[in-house]
Amino acid sequence: MNATTDATPNSSALSSPAHHAPRLLSGLYATGVPATLAEHLRHYGPSAPGTRTSPMSVVEAVEAAGLTGRGGAGFPTARKLRAVAERGGRAVVVVNAMESEPASRKDEFLLTVAPHLVLDGAVLAARTVSADTVHLCLPRTRAAQFEQLSAALDERRRARLDPVRLRLHALPHTYVSSESTSLVRWLNGGPARPQGSPPHTHERGVARRPTLVSNTETFAHLALIARYGPDWFQQAGTPDEPGTLLVTVSGAVAAPGVLETAFGTPLDVILDRAGGRTESLQALLLGGFGGTWLSAEHLQVPLARCNLAPLGAAPGAGVLIALPRAACGLSETARMLAYLAANGARQCGPCRFGLPAVAEDFAALAAGRADPALLSRLLRRVGLLPDRGACRHPDGAAQLAASALRAFADDVDRHLAQGACAAAHRPPRIPVPPAVLPETWR
Numbered sequence: 001m002n003a004t005t006d007a008t009p010n011s012s013a014l015s016s017p018a019h020h021a022p023r024l025l026s027g028l029y030a031t032g033v034p035a036t037l038a039e040h041l042r043h044y045g046p047s048a049p050g051t052r053t054s055p056m057s058v059v060e061a062v063e064a065a066g067l068t069g070r071g072g073a074g075f076p077t078a079r080k081l082r083a084v085a086e087r088g089g090r091a092v093v094v095v096n097a098m099e100s101e102p103a104s105r106k107d108e109f110l111l112t113v114a115p116h117l118v119l120d121g122a123v124l125a126a127r128t129v130s131a132d133t134v135h136l137c138l139p140r141t142r143a144a145q146f147e148q149l150s151a152a153l154d155e156r157r158r159a160r161l162d163p164v165r166l167r168l169h170a171l172p173h174t175y176v177s178s179e180s181t182s183l184v185r186w187l188n189g190g191p192a193r194p195q196g197s198p199p200h201t202h203e204r205g206v207a208r209r210p211t212l213v214s215n216t217e218t219f220a221h222l223a224l225i226a227r228y229g230p231d232w233f234q235q236a237g238t239p240d241e242p243g244t245l246l247v248t249v250s251g252a253v254a255a256p257g258v259l260e261t262a263f264g265t266p267l268d269v270i271l272d273r274a275g276g277r278t279e280s281l282q283a284l285l286l287g288g289f290g291g292t293w294l295s296a297e298h299l300q301v302p303l304a305r306c307n308l309a310p311l312g313a314a315p316g317a318g319v320l321i322a323l324p325r326a327a328c329g330l331s332e333t334a335r336m337l338a339y340l341a342a343n344g345a346r347q348c349g350p351c352r353f354g355l356p357a358v359a360e361d362f363a364a365l366a367a368g369r370a371d372p373a374l375l376s377r378l379l380r381r382v383g384l385l386p387d388r389g390a391c392r393h394p395d396g397a398a399q400l401a402a403s404a405l406r407a408f409a410d411d412v413d414r415h416l417a418q419g420a421c422a423a424a425h426r427p428p429r430i431p432v433p434p435a436v437l438p439e440t441w442r
Contacts, residue, residue, distance in 0.1 A: 022260040023236070023244055024220050029113045034148060037155040040116035044227060058128045059085065062222060065230035066242045071096060071178075071215030072287070072317045074305065077222065080212060083202040084129040087210035091131040093164075094187070094206065094213040095122050097138050098171060098178035101288040101317040102339070102433055106246035107216040109258040111138075111145060114220060115152040119166065121219030124226055126164045129212050133165045137183050139173035146170055174438040175289075175343035176393050180213035191441030193345040196390030217246055217318075237263035241304050245315065249274040251322035251429065252281060261303065263315075268299040271322055279324035283407050285430075287316025289336045290396020293329065293407035312403060321430060328423035330411050333404040334359070334366035335428060338435040340397045350394035354385050358401055365412065368419030375416060379405070 028035050028043055035043070063078035084091050095118065099107040111118055122134045138146055146168065153166050171177055172192045181195035184205045205211025221243060225233050234242040241263040247270060250256040254275025261270055267284060271277055281296045292313035294301070301307050308314055323329060341359035344351030361378040364370060378401075385398035405412055414421060 023224055024110060024114065024117070024217070024246060025258075025260045029117075032113055034113055035116060037116055037152070037159060037161075040114075044117075044120075058124065058226065061225055061230050065225045065233040067218070067221055067225060067233065068241070069215055070217035070221070070245055070318065072101075072290075074314065077214065077218055080202065080214065081125065081128055084131075084210045084212045087203065089130070089209065091126075091129040091210040091212065092206040093122055093126045093129065093131045093134045094180075094183050094211060095134065095136040095216060095219060096178060096180065096183060096213055097136060097216045098173070098183070099139070099216075099317075100173065100175045100178035101290070101319060102175075102431070103250060103285075103288050103319045103321055104248045104317045106248050106258050106318050108142065108145065110216055110220060110246060111149065115149055116156070117220045117223050118216050119152065119156065119162075119219075121221070121223035121226075123162050123164055123166075124222060125212060125214070125219060129210070131164060131212070133167060133206075135183075135187055135206065136166065136168045137171055137187075138169065139177070140170035141173045143170075172438060172440050172442065174441070175340065176345045176391060177441075179391050179393075181391070183213060184211060186442070193347060193441055194391035194393070196347070238302075238304055238306075240306055245303075245318055247303075247315075247318045247320055249320045249322070251285075252277055252279040252324040253322050254278050264302045264304045264307075266300050266302050267294075267320065270303065270320060271299075277322060279326060281322050282325040282327070283323045283329055285321040285323065286313050286319065288319040289340060289432075290393070290400060291316045291319060291403075292399055293333070293403040295407045312399070323429065326423060327426070327429040328366065328411065328421055329404060329408040330362070330366040330415060331420075331424045332428060332430050332432075333400060333408075334362045335432045335435075336430070337362050337397060337401060339432050340393070340400070342435040342437055344393055345391065348388070348390040348394075350385050350389040354381060354388075355394055355397055357381050358385065358397065362401060362404075365415055366420065366424060368415050368421075368424070370416045375412070 059078050059081045067077040068074045097107050126134050149168055156162055171186055176194055177192040179194040180201055182192045184201050185195050186192040187206045201211045201213055237243045244260050244262050246260050248258050253271055259273055284294045286292050305314055337359040341355040344355050346352050358381050382398050382401045385394040
């Protein structure tokens with residue numbers, strides 16, 4: 001796994017960062033080699049200043065910084081912290097490191113090179129919301145990382161570093177197992193499937209206690225804000241979206257991997273920092289399998305929600321896939337939709353029936369097996385998926401399908417009139433896991 005940063009990093013970048021200077025991947029973390037606890041403490045000091053202040057001052061600092069969640073939804077982190085803290089009583093903190101998006105590697109990489117930065121943020125969050133336990137949830141397919149993090153937790157225990165209990169868990173790795181209620185449900189002894197009905201996790205989550213669930217990257221940013229303050233955090237990014245984010249870049253680029261970039265960076269600049277394009281592009285997939293296809297004419301759009309929203313897009317899980325002109329976007333999308341249909345929780349109509357129907361229609365379109373009613377039927381079915389499921393999984397699939405029909409509109413017409421294009425018969429360009437049902441939810 002490669003990592004790319006926006007500038008040549010050094011330890012001084014943390015005290016006076018340039019607009020594009022990396023933060024999470026700065027200094028020792030840019031090497032790609034896991035940092036020991038001793039190295040981490042030498043780099044950052046013994047503890048974050050925020051751990052010695054009142055809980056609400058931590059919330060206020062995070063709010064002033066403008067930190068939003070890095071798991072996909074972009075929800076304000078301070079609001080989540082405040083919602084749990086104000087419930088009163090003993091709370092629980094859950095680090096969501098499941099990263100079920102197949103095209104994403106950012107959380108895996110961050111935990112590999114900077115485990116103690118993530119854990120610092122989680123412990124600080126626990127103190128802020130009066131939690132006595134932090135649960136770190138990993139996919140059980142990452143056995144080597146589980147062992148590495150076990151060692152990191154042992155280092156912290158031997159150093160008597162943390163005032164809260166840290167527990168590591170390995171969960172089934174399905175597409176919907178990274179949903180926050182899936183983690184809570186599994187930690188409570190149930191299946192790693194979303195829980196669609198109230199109460200919300202901040203009201204009653206793990207062990208029926210108020211529970212904060214946030215993404216791995218979010219906790220790492222929280223640890224840095226506590227050390228360097230909101231003004232430092234806002235020196236990167238845009239006024240509306242301050243800070244940096246990790247992006248997994250793949251497809252037709254010379255150096256695919258994880259890079260850190262400031263919000264507001266144009267998409268083509270991000271591709272350049274991933275080694276540049278290796279082929280002429282026809283489209284970009286932004287956000288992952290539940291994200292949005294953008295045609296190549298949007299290469300210069302900034303990676304910021306205000307710029308992407310008019311295009312029906314968002315940063316999502318921090319995924320950017322460059323699709324070359326030599327590929328068939330409809331065939332690539334059909335394979336993704338088949339995977340998403342197989343990985344639904346199957347707890348509601350849209351997952352049990354709607355997603356498979358959309359995937360089947362899209363496969364027929366990609367293969368050129370079109371009947372006269374195919375397109376109108378597909379559009380109707382895609383329109384029925386959003387806002388009807390027990391979780392947001394059908395919404396993401398609908399977003400992918402609808403954006404593909406827009407971005408590859410000319411190909412849609414050709415496939416309907418002339419059958420599958422020559423590119424549809426070439427090897428796939430985007431890796432997609434097999435479209436098979438999960439073996440277990442527990």
